Amino acid sequence: MTTMSNAYAxxxxxxxxxxxxxxxAATVMILATVATQHHLSSFNRIQxxxxxxxxxxxRFFAPNPGVYDFHIIYRVRNDGQISGWRGIDxxxxxxxxxxxxxxxxxREKAVFDIAxxxxxxxxxxxxxxxxxxxxxxxxxxxxxxxxxDDINGNxxxxxxxLARSAGYESTKDPEIVMVAPYTTLSQ
Amino acid sequence: xxxxxxxxxxxxCKLIDVLxxxxxxxxxxxxxxxxxxxxxxxxxSRLRGVGSSYLAVTGAVAYTRHRYGTDGSDQVAxxxxxxxxxxxxxxxxxxxxxxxWHTALQANLSYVVSGWYKLLGRQxxxxxxxxxxxxxxxxxxxxxxxxxxxxxxxxxxxxxSVMGLESLFxxxxxxxxxxxxxxxxxxxxxxxxxxYLMGLGRFLTAFASMHPHVxxxxxxxxxxxxxxxxxPVTAVALAAAGIAAWAGVRALxxxxxxxxxxxxxxxxxxxxxxxxxxxxxxxxxxxxVLVFCNSLAATSEHFSWIATTVQSHRPCGVLRYDxxxxxxxxxxxxxxxxxxxxxxxxxxxxGATVNRDRHIVLVxxxxxxxxxxxxxxxLGNRVAGVVYLDPSHxxxxxxxxxxxxxxxxxADILTTMAWSTRLGLGVLMSxxxxxxxxxxxxxxRAFAEYADSRLWTAARREWASILDEYREFxxxxxxxxxxxxxxxxxxxxxxxxxxxxLHNEIAEAHRTGGAHAxxxxxxDTDHDSLMTxxxxxxxxxxxxxxxxxxxxxxxxxxxxxxxxx
Numbered sequence: 001m002t003t004m005s006n007a008y009a010x011x012x013x014x015x016x017x018x019x020x021x022x023x024x025a026a027t028v029m030i031l032a033t034v035a036t037q038h039h040l041s042s043f044n045r046i047q048x049x050x051x052x053x054x055x056x057x058x059r060f061f062a063p064n065p066g067v068y069d070f071h072i073i074y075r076v077r078n079d080g081q082i083s084g085w086r087g088i089d090x091x092x093x094x095x096x097x098x099x100x101x102x103x104x105x106x107r108e109k110a111v112f113d114i115a116x117x118x119x120x121x122x123x124x125x126x127x128x129x130x131x132x133x134x135x136x137x138x139x140x141x142x143x144x145x146x147x148x149d150d151i152n153g154n155x156x157x158x159x160x161x162l163a164r165s166a167g168y169e170s171t172k173d174p175e176i177v178m179v180a181p182y183t184t185l186s187q
Numbered sequence: 188x189x190x191x192x193x194x195x196x197x198x199x200c201k202l203i204d205v206l207x208x209x210x211x212x213x214x215x216x217x218x219x220x221x222x223x224x225x226x227x228x229x230x231x232s233r234l235r236g237v238g239s240s241y242l243a244v245t246g247a248v249a250y251t252r253h254r255y256g257t258d259g260s261d262q263v264a265x266x267x268x269x270x271x272x273x274x275x276x277x278x279x280x281x282x283x284x285x286x287x288w289h290t291a292l293q294a295n296l297s298y299v300v301s302g303w304y305k306l307l308g309r310q311x312x313x314x315x316x317x318x319x320x321x322x323x324x325x326x327x328x329x330x331x332x333x334x335x336x337x338x339x340x341x342x343x344x345x346x347x348s349v350m351g352l353e354s355l356f357x358x359x360x361x362x363x364x365x366x367x368x369x370x371x372x373x374x375x376x377x378x379x380x381x382x383y384l385m386g387l388g389r390f391l392t393a394f395a396s397m398h399p400h401v402x403x404x405x406x407x408x409x410x411x412x413x414x415x416x417x418x419p420v421t422a423v424a425l426a427a428a429g430i431a432a433w434a435g436v437r438a439l440x441x442x443x444x445x446x447x448x449x450x451x452x453x454x455x456x457x458x459x460x461x462x463x464x465x466x467x468x469x470x471x472x473x474x475x476v477l478v479f480c481n482s483l484a485a486t487s488e489h490f491s492w493i494a495t496t497v498q499s500h501r502p503c504g505v506l507r508y509d510x511x512x513x514x515x516x517x518x519x520x521x522x523x524x525x526x527x528x529x530x531x532x533x534x535x536x537x538g539a540t541v542n543r544d545r546h547i548v549l550v551x552x553x554x555x556x557x558x559x560x561x562x563x564x565x566l567g568n569r570v571a572g573v574v575y576l577d578p579s580h581x582x583x584x585x586x587x588x589x590x591x592x593x594x595x596x597x598a599d600i601l602t603t604m605a606w607s608t609r610l611g612l613g614v615l616m617s618x619x620x621x622x623x624x625x626x627x628x629x630x631x632r633a634f635a636e637y638a639d640s641r642l643w644t645a646a647r648r649e650w651a652s653i654l655d656e657y658r659e660f661x662x663x664x665x666x667x668x669x670x671x672x673x674x675x676x677x678x679x680x681x682x683x684x685x686x687x688x689l690h691n692e693i694a695e696a697h698r699t700g701g702a703h704a705x706x707x708x709x710x711d712t713d714h715d716s717l718m719t720x721x722x723x724x725x726x727x728x729x730x731x732x733x734x735x736x737x738x739x740x741x742x743x744x745x746x747x748x749x750x751x752x
Contacts, residue, residue: 014421019281022273023422026289030423031430033293035615037300039307040603045617051195053250056262056293058300063307066326067319091324098386099379105386108325110256124713125678137255167323168332 029055039063069167070115071174074142074160076150077182085161088145114138115162119177126181138162139183146185157184199251206252215252219245236275243268259297260393266293267396281416288419291404294397295357298374302353307603311350314343321384328384349377364406371398434611441613441635448515449488449632455539457511457532464515465508467540468498475546475571475739476504477731478537480555480562483653484601484646486514488633489552489718491626496728503735504545508536512645514636521644525652530561537566546571546739550731552718554579554653560693563667571739573697574731575673577714580689581660587685594654601650605643613638621719664692666700672734673706674727678713703738 014023036047036055039062047055072088090111092104117134129135142160149155159182165174205211222238246265250257266289273286305311310319318339321332335342352373359370375398378391408415448454448464455463466487470476477497479490487507494505510529511518518524533549541547548571551559556578563570583590607613616638618630625633636642673694680687690706697704707730712723 010418010421011425014418014425017281018279019277019285019416022277022282022285022289023419026285026292026419027422027426029289030292030296031426033296034427037296037304038607038612038615039304040600040607042604042617042619043607043612043615045615048617051199051251052247053254053257053262054247054265056259056266056297058259058297059304060259060301061316061320062301062304062311065308065310065316065320067310067323069323069325092386093324094328094384094386096383099382099388099391102386102388105389106253106256109258112325113255123678123682125681127711167325167327168329169322 033058066112066116067166068164070111070177071163071165072111072138072142072160073163074146074158076146076158076185077156079154079156088142115164115177118162122178129178130181135180139180143183143185150185155185157182159183202248203251206248212252215245215249219249233276236272239268239272239275243272258389260387260389263293263297263393263397266290267393267400270400280412280414281418284412284416285419287400287403288417290397290400292420292423294394294401297394297397298353298356302350302356305350305353307599311346314339314346317342317346326385326387331384352377359401359405364402367402367405371402374398431611434614437614438608438611438639441639442641445632445635445639445641446515446517449629452515453540455536457535460519461511461532462517463508463511463532463536465506465536465540467507468505470498470504471502472542472545474501474503475548475735476506476541477548477550477735478506478533478541478559479508480533480549480551480559481509481513482553482555483649484642485552485555486633486636486642488514488625488629488636490550491629491633492721492724493550493718493728493731495626496725497731497735500728501732501735503548504541506537506540506547508533510645510649512648513642518645521648523648523652525656526558526561529558529649530565533558533562534565537562537569543569545569548572548574548731548735548739550574550576551578552576553714554649556693557581560664560667560696563669564665568668570669572670572672572734573667574734575671575690575693576717576727577674577676577679578690578693580686580693581657581664582692583686583689584654584657585660586689587683589683590686598647598650598654601643601647605640605647608638608640608643613640621715624716624719624721626721664696667697668700668702669697670702670734670738671697671704672730673704674717674730675706675708676712676714676717677708677710680708 032046032050032055036044036050036057037059038044039059069091072090073085074088075083075085077083091108092098092102098105114134114137117132118129118138121129121132130139139160142158146155146158159180161179162177163174164177166172206215219242222241226235226238226242243265246261246268250261250265270286270290274283277283277286305316308316310316318332318335321327321329321335352370356370356374359366375391375395378387378394382388382391403409403412403415404417449466451466451468452464453467455465457463477494479487479494481487481489486509490507494507497503498505509516510532511524537547547566547569549559549563549566551557551573553576556575557580559573559575560578563573584594585591608616616634618634619637622630622634622637671694673690675687675690687708694704694706709717709723709726709730712720712726716723717727718724
């Protein structure tokens with residue numbers, strides 16, 4: 001009887017009294033966090049409702065860590081001539097200062113996120129890929145880079161590709177992840 | 188970002204518009220810098236709670252503006268500032284403790300989830316993760332990469348130590364707080380190393396900001412707070428138990444619903460004891476019976492659009508069934524079954540349900556196509572035709588690089604799906620677009636079957652045998668004497684040209700057998716939407732009807748080799 005009474009008292013104390021609302025909110029957040037950690041997208045019923053991304057994702061580098069660098073390369077059509085491929089170097093070489101100050105990390109992470117987002121829909125074909133926010137952001141970024149280089153205003157369009165490399169591991173060749181269709185440069 | 192919020196309220200859209208302007212973004216960040224600086228000043232004013240609230244709210248709002256490029260440290264910052272705001276603004280010690288416990292529990296989750304999830308990754312289990320991450324310029328360090336490459340054993344030991352440290356983080360609550368300092372100190376070293384080697388400096392400060400909450404909750408009650416309230420843990424445990432029970436009940440109800448079968452389901456018991464659920468609409472006796480064979484990890488609901496289309500235009504018979512283990516069909520044992528068993532099952536069912544003098548047309552999607560091709564030989568001249576919808580070919584894993592690559596992790600996915608749904612996590616599954624594309628009356632059942640562990644368990648068993656059989660295939664396909672229609676999805680053709688060659692070989696097997704075979708690529712379709720998208724499936728249905736009209740209509744089957752022979 002004493003054990004039952006004690007258990008009841010513990011439950012009652014957890015569910016009533018000052019701070020009940022805070023405990024309830026904390027409980028909801030903790031359980032929502034647990035419920036959104038599944039790595040397969042099929043189990044995303046709760047994530048889809050998290051408009052402000054308040055529920056954290058704690059699966060850092062797991063189960064499969066990012067083991068490639070992503071690179072954006074592009075070429076342009078200028079007065080009917082196709083240029084060679086050029087790269088946009090987005091990755092800062094590692095420096096000790098990065099421990100304290102590394103604003104370029106945001107841009108690196110953005111490319112990393114976008115590349116992974118595009119890779120997820122690669123098998124859907126370009127009519128789907130080109131409609132995704134990830135792809136459009138990437139394409140607009142390349143367009144802005146092209147425009148910045150277009151001093152004479154002669155560039156008619158561009159084509160970009162997403163490649164991945166094994167970074168410092170020079171024995172592995174880079175691979176093309178996706179070659180985007182030609183895009184006319186709107187003025 | 189606006190597209191992600193296309194269905195949000197106008198207020199949220201307006202907020203994003205304001206924040207997305209240069210003035211809005213600059214004002215947001217300047218104000219955050221000012222408030223953050225103020226919080227660094229000494230003092231214990233209640234205004235600190237207001238400052239934390241401001242940083243929490245603006246941090247969450249900024250996430251909608253800067254989704255790309257943000258990371259876990261931003262989420263930690265919002266969590267910690269939210270908790271601190273509540274604790275600082277309240278006079279109740281129980282409110283303060285609930286807020287502190289929330290942050291502490293999130294800290295536990297952050298390490299535990301990350302640690303245990305690593306066990307699912309090959310690189311982590313094998314201890315190569317350090318070397319492979321360090322090789323990248325984005326998150327790596329050339330010097331550390333060279334060292335890890337030169338000394339693989341210590342690198343492996345380090346990887347496993349990190350996994351152990353993270354996975355076992357909750358032991359910090361043991362030994363009356365004596366483990367708090369060594370464990371938190373170890374984690375600080377871990378975060379400092381990540382900051383230096385991986386460029387993750389913000390993680391060092393973000394995660395360290397949760398450590399005081401852990402230290403407060405893990406140690407004995409502090410003299411300054413002797414009545415620390417630990418009931419938030421009880422509340423979480425009670426709610427977790429309640430939700431687990433609810434998820435279990437939902438899974439049980441789903442299982443019962445699936446096993447009951449759809450309206451009109453009949454049952455056929457196989458010689459080995461398996462019970463096959465099927466739906467048979469005999470249609471007009473002078474018309475052939477279309478027999479639908481579903482793909483791997485799919486049920487007969489996938490054929491809903493095509494069956495409806497065909498039946499609304501021609502009085503064909505339609506036989507839909509689920510292989511043993513799928514849908515309402517039951518498998519008596521749980522041993523892997525090869526394709527021959529699936530073929531025997533199909534032939535036995537046809538023999539038991541369809542009049543012997545009726546022609547049948549086998550319609551198979553993906554793996555179902557391969558089963559149909561094999562069954563066509565066994566069923567002999569009862570088969571008036573075979574319709575392949577983006578079919579599998581036994582040589583595809585050997586010859587198609589894309590198929591080989593996608594099959595590499597497929598067994599792991601099936602295993603994860605099977606275990607997750609078995610643990611009741613089906614309640615966390617959302618209705619995917621393909622389910623919403625099905626006819627409305629079939630969606631509930633299609634989703635129930637999809638979220639039930641039996642489908643994934645059956646698929647895993649099936650996949651294990653298919654892998655063995657396909658890997659051993661090194662010859663040409665045997666001739667098939669029935670006419671064939673082969674439909675390839677345009678995206679399959681676009682993304683994997685080798686698959687088109689394989690599909691042509693399937694058609695060629697029919698030509699070698701002296702029968703007519705035609706192939707077509709259906710524009711703007713993919714492997715699954717051939718079946719699940721109403722528009723695409725209607726086109727497929729029209730192709731099937733035309734095929735039936737030319738090759739299978741109005742003729743009686745001449746007796747030859749019978750089902751199950």
